[in-house]
Amino acid sequence: MLDNRNLLLAIVISIGILLVFQMMMPPPEVPPPTEEAGVPGAPPGAETGAIPTPGGLPAPSGVVPGTQPAARQPATEGQAPRIPIEDGRVSGSIPLAGARIDSITLKDYRQTPDPDSSLITLLSPPGTRGAFYAELGWVAADGTTPVPAGDTLWATNDRQLSRERPLKLSWDNGAGLRFARTVELADDFLLTVEQSVANDTASPVTLYPYGLVSRSGTPETSGFFILHEGPLGVLGEGLQEHDYDDLIDDGEIKVENTQGWLGITDKYWLTALIPEPGEAFTARFLHRLEQGIDKYQTDYLRTAVTVPPGGRVAVRNHVFAGAKKAHLLDRYRDDLDFAKFDLAIDFGWFYFLTKPFFYALSWLQGVLGNFGLAILALTVGVKLVFFPLANKSYRSMSQMKALQPEMVKLRERLGDDRQKLNQEMMALYKREKVNPAAGCLPILIQIPVFFALYKVLFVAIEMRHAPFYGWIEDLSAVDPTNLFTLFGLVDWGPPSFLHLGIWPILMGLSMWAQMRLNPTPADPIQAKIFQFMPLVFTFLLATFPAGLVIYWTWNNLLSMAQQWVIMRRHGVTRTAAGKT
Numbered sequence: 218m219l220d221n222r223n224l225l226l227a228i229v230i231s232i233g234i235l236l237v238f239q240m241m242m243p244p245p246e247v248p249p250p251t252e253e254a255g256v257p258g259a260p261p262g263a264e265t266g267a268i269p270t271p272g273g274l275p276a277p278s279g280v281v282p283g284t285q286p287a288a289r290q291p292a293t294e295g296q297a298p299r300i301p302i303e304d305g306r307v308s309g310s311i312p313l314a315g316a317r318i319d320s321i322t323l324k325d326y327r328q329t330p331d332p333d334s335s336l337i338t339l340l341s342p343p344g345t346r347g348a349f350y351a352e353l354g355w356v357a358a359d360g361t362t363p364v365p366a367g368d369t370l371w372a373t374n375d376r377q378l379s380r381e382r383p384l385k386l387s388w389d390n391g392a393g394l395r396f397a398r399t400v401e402l403a404d405d406f407l408l409t410v411e412q413s414v415a416n417d418t419a420s421p422v423t424l425y426p427y428g429l430v431s432r433s434g435t436p437e438t439s440g441f442f443i444l445h446e447g448p449l450g451v452l453g454e455g456l457q458e459h460d461y462d463d464l465i466d467d468g469e470i471k472v473e474n475t476q477g478w479l480g481i482t483d484k485y486w487l488t489a490l491i492p493e494p495g496e497a498f499t500a501r502f503l504h505r506l507e508q509g510i511d512k513y514q515t516d517y518l519r520t521a522v523t524v525p526p527g528g529r530v531a532v533r534n535h536v537f538a539g540a541k542k543a544h545l546l547d548r549y550r551d552d553l554d555f556a557k558f559d560l561a562i563d564f565g566w567f568y569f570l571t572k573p574f575f576y577a578l579s580w581l582q583g584v585l586g587n588f589g590l591a592i593l594a595l596t597v598g599v600k601l602v603f604f605p606l607a608n609k610s611y612r613s614m615s616q617m618k619a620l621q622p623e624m625v626k627l628r629e630r631l632g633d634d635r636q637k638l639n640q641e642m643m644a645l646y647k648r649e650k651v652n653p654a655a656g657c658l659p660i661l662i663q664i665p666v667f668f669a670l671y672k673v674l675f676v677a678i679e680m681r682h683a684p685f686y687g688w689i690e691d692l693s694a695v696d697p698t699n700l701f702t703l704f705g706l707v708d709w710g711p712p713s714f715l716h717l718g719i720w721p722i723l724m725g726l727s728m729w730a731q732m733r734l735n736p737t738p739a740d741p742i743q744a745k746i747f748q749f750m751p752l753v754f755t756f757l758l759a760t761f762p763a764g765l766v767i768y769w770t771w772n773n774l775l776s777m778a779q780q781w782v783i784m785r786r787h788g789v790t791r792t793a794a795g796k797t
Contacts, residue, residue, distance in 0.1 A: 297370055302378045304402055307539065311378060312342065315367045316386055316398060318408060319343070319350030321538045323486075330682045330690040339486055339538055343367075347434040349481075351488060351536045353410050355396070358423035358521060363390040371398070378402060393418035394524075406539025407549065413531035416524040423523045426532045428490040429516035430480050435461050439484050444563050444676060448502045448515045450479025450489075451557045459502050464513060470502040477556045479515045480537070485678040487561050491535040492519060494554040540678050543575060563676050570665060571672045578673060588692055589685030592670070592764055596771050599666050600779065607776075608783055620649060667769070674762045685767065688719070692764030696720045717759050720766045725755030727773035734780055 297314035302321070309320035319342035328334040340349050355364040365371075371386040378384040383401040390396065395415040403409040416422050438446040438461075445458045452475040459470060479500050480489030492498055498517040505512050524530045537549070541562050550558040564571040574595070581591035600607075623645060631638045645651075674680050680693040688698055696718025698704050701711045704719070729751040758766050 300373065300375060300378055300384055302402070304379060306405055309340070311384065311400065313371045313373065313386070315352070315369060316365070316371045316400075317342065317350045317352045317367075318400075318410075318536055318538065319348075319352075323539060326485075326540060327682075330684070337486070340488065343433075347432070347436060349430075349432045349488065351428070351430050351490065351538065353398075353412060353426075353428045353490075353534055353536075355412070355414065356425040356427055356518065358425065362394070362422060362424075363392055364394075364424065365390075365396055394422060403535070404549075405542075405545055406537055408536045408538070410534045410536060411531055412534070413529055414524050415529040416526055419526050421523050421525050423521050424530075425521050426519040426534070427516060428492070428534055428536075429514055430488050430490060432481055432513045433510055435511045435513075436483065441675075443565060443672070444484060446483050448479070448481050448513060449561070450500060450502075450515065451477035451560060452479065452500050453477065456557065456560045457502075461504075461511070461513065464502055464504040465511065467502075468504055472500040475500060478558065479517060481513065481515060482541070482561055484676070485541055485681060486539065487537060487541050489537045489561065490515070490517060491537065491553075491555050491558075492517060493533045493535075494556070496520070496532075542678055543572075544579075565672050565676075567665070567669055567672070571669045574666075574669045575673045575677055575679075579679060582679075587685065588680060588683040589689065589764065589767060592692070592768050593771050595670075596768055596775065600772075600775050604779070607779055620645065620651065667765070670768055671761070671765050674764045680762075680764065683764075685763070689763050689767075692767075693762050695760060696763045696766065713760070714756070717756065718763070718766075720763055720770065721755050721759040724758055724766050724770040724773065725751045727770050727777070728754055731773050731777045731780075734777060 297312055299310035299312045299320070302309040302311065306323070306325055308322050308324055311318060311320070319340055321338075321340040323337045323339055326337040328337065340351070342348060342350060352367075354366075357364050365388055369388055371388050373384065373386050375382065375384050378400060380402045383399050386398040386400070388396045393416065395417065397413045397415070399411045401409045401411075412426065414422070414424060436446075445460070447459060447461045448464060449456065449458045451457075452472045457472070457479075459467075464470070474497055476492070476495065476497050478489050478491040479502075480487060482489075496519055498519040500517045501515070503512075503514040503516070519532070522530045522532065535553075535555075543559065543562055546559045546561055549555045559572075564575070577595055577598070578588065578591045581594045582588045585591055585594060624642065627638060627641050627645070631641065674693050682690070683692045684690050685692055689696065695716065698718040699711065699715075700717040700722065701715045702709060732747060732751065758769060
């Protein structure tokens, strides 16, 4: 029957999309840990790269977010102190040697849902494993004027950096230039750095402001094709994303005369440099291999400034180092004019659909107090939006069932003349005003919804460690229960393809019940395919986030209720056993 073929086609398309998801999301490969030792004889935090020049910023000297860095060596006599950072959302410190932003711990985020698990360390200084930091400074146009470097010892009377107390640093180059730097905790995860130069010489001095984000070692990534992790930036009008592998091949990517921001992103965390909006700069994405360690860097070189004799020049820069919260990035985009800053969250090609889904879930979570309940409520809303289409589809299916006797007569009369049979059937559909393709709409219309919700669950940090009820402590992770361990009664580690949680099982049962509401296909091959379909979907969805499986299960239940009501309204009744 053609309606069954259409439904089969819709299911095959759905399975194809799920299989593509599986291909795009292989299990992440965990790279071996890399250790980076300090450079013998170098001062604490000293750079090993070349001195900056207008044509090239320092090469990276380069903690992998989500992992703990190697233990930091305690300060010894003669080492420069660090100024602690204390804020409600972050903690860390800034070294007086180099004054990099190289120690940031996120106080609101932990490794696992366990409240006793360790906090997320985002930035860590040179000399530690996977060093990751931001640096701002000056490049002398003549290449000889002394400017602050990685081992410059800054002076300060401050003992702490907080929202109430900015950190003020100073350094005299001994040749008539006085450098000052003020670091301010401007807002959530945002630092504003003002750099100034006072010229006490008799000649003008030309300097280039620069900024860089450096990372040592290739971090562990999710390994999913649909998510970008690595260097990125909004440069000019568009977003640029460069994978670690691509940057290894390219070595250097340069973007001239632009404005915007750039940095390095992880799945949930971002470290970015944002020059003062409206200021043009030259941006670069770099990679190099140093002592067997991959070094990555994003940097910018702003247009030159000239400090006249007896004059002073100041420039402002921003550094974002924290969690990619959508509302926060939107606020910085709108209030501080950070160009397209919200694109740091990889909502993908279907941004126009995915982001509204996120905001809808976020609003519903505020009303209901739980993201799981928000998913259920959103599913009801989607069902109401698509109710007219579903109603038309199920009405068409009912009409198709009414035409079955006529279709059987046509097959008996025309036999193997398929061309004539198809012509007569199309004429029958046209005469009775029936759309044979309408039966697959209920499945097809939920595919973009499925994809958008998957994206939201996968990329939005608001979903990270968001609990539901019972055993679901993280809607963005797979159901932790497993049938093949008898739900924890048997202590063994089955392979990943033998992971089948309670919610995927419930989803499979709901799909089986929903399919039983439809007539059994006359074709025995189709009938067998339909019998195995719920089992196939059960194992496919078992590896997806629990929130997505909950959505699919609840959607099946709502579809069953909707189909039952509509078919009864059109005089077609069918039980879950498949009998009319």
